[in-house]
Amino acid sequence: MTIKVAIVENEFVVRKELVALLDESDGFECLGAYTSGEQALREIPKNPPHVVLMDINLGQMSGVKCTYLLKQVLPELQIVMVTVYGDRNQIFEALEMGATGYLLKRAPGTEILKAVQEVHRGGAPMSSSIARQVVQSFARQSGNRASEVALSVREKEVLALVAQGYINKEIAATLGLTEDTVRGYLKQIYHKLHVRSRTEAAMKYFRAKPQ
Numbered sequence: 001m002t003i004k005v006a007i008v009e010n011e012f013v014v015r016k017e018l019v020a021l022l023d024e025s026d027g028f029e030c031l032g033a034y035t036s037g038e039q040a041l042r043e044i045p046k047n048p049p050h051v052v053l054m055d056i057n058l059g060q061m062s063g064v065k066c067t068y069l070l071k072q073v074l075p076e077l078q079i080v081m082v083t084v085y086g087d088r089n090q091i092f093e094a095l096e097m098g099a100t101g102y103l104l105k106r107a108p109g110t111e112i113l114k115a116v117q118e119v120h121r122g123g124a125p126m127s128s129s130i131a132r133q134v135v136q137s138f139a140r141q142s143g144n145r146a147s148e149v150a151l152s153v154r155e156k157e158v159l160a161l162v163a164q165g166y167i168n169k170e171i172a173a174t175l176g177l178t179e180d181t182v183r184g185y186l187k188q189i190y191h192k193l194h195v196r197s198r199t200e201a202a203m204k205y206f207r208a209k210p211q
Contacts, residue, residue: 008066
């Protein structure tokens with residue numbers, strides 16, 4: 001299956017490199033490359049891709065805001081932030097607005113392609129340095145505890161595996177369930193935790209872990 005990707009990036013060189021990377025790689029198709037959040041909001045809903053590679057620093061409209069607005073129109077759209085920023089606040093804001101993964105622009109092409117594949121399969125890719133920051137920060141934070149939410153034992157098991165980066169197929173194999181059953185549990189978990197994505201669910205899981 002060909003993974004259809006859209007790019008939202010205002011730097012010409014970076015945009016050109018990403019387009020070339022996708023067009024020259026088997027199993028990927030670039031549906032469009034947009035220079036601004038405003039243009040992306042106009043064009044992407046007309047021909048939705050599977051995955052969007054989104055820069056944070058887009059000028060008048062930030063990539064974070066564009067992510068939020070796209071998710072309102074296309075809630076199933078998977079968005080991976082690709083940016084030079086490693087700032088923790090930028091990371092959290094993007095994830096809270098609906099981004100599914102986060103990569104730095106200096107990531108090699110193979111890592112970017114792998115991230116697109118992973119998010120398309122239901123994962124939540126992050127650069128290792130960013131993942132460490134996220135986990136370290138959550139370990140220090142207090143906040144809403146998942147233990148205070150009435151999750152069943154099985155739902156907690158599914159959530160723990162989601163937080164470890166398992167995709168639905170792997171969760172099903174680990175717990176002896178079907179993928180449809182896993183999707184059902186995820187839907188219940190999202191509803192109970194008031195989140196919209198696996199990444200947000202994982203964030204709440206880390207907040208809930210004992211200090």
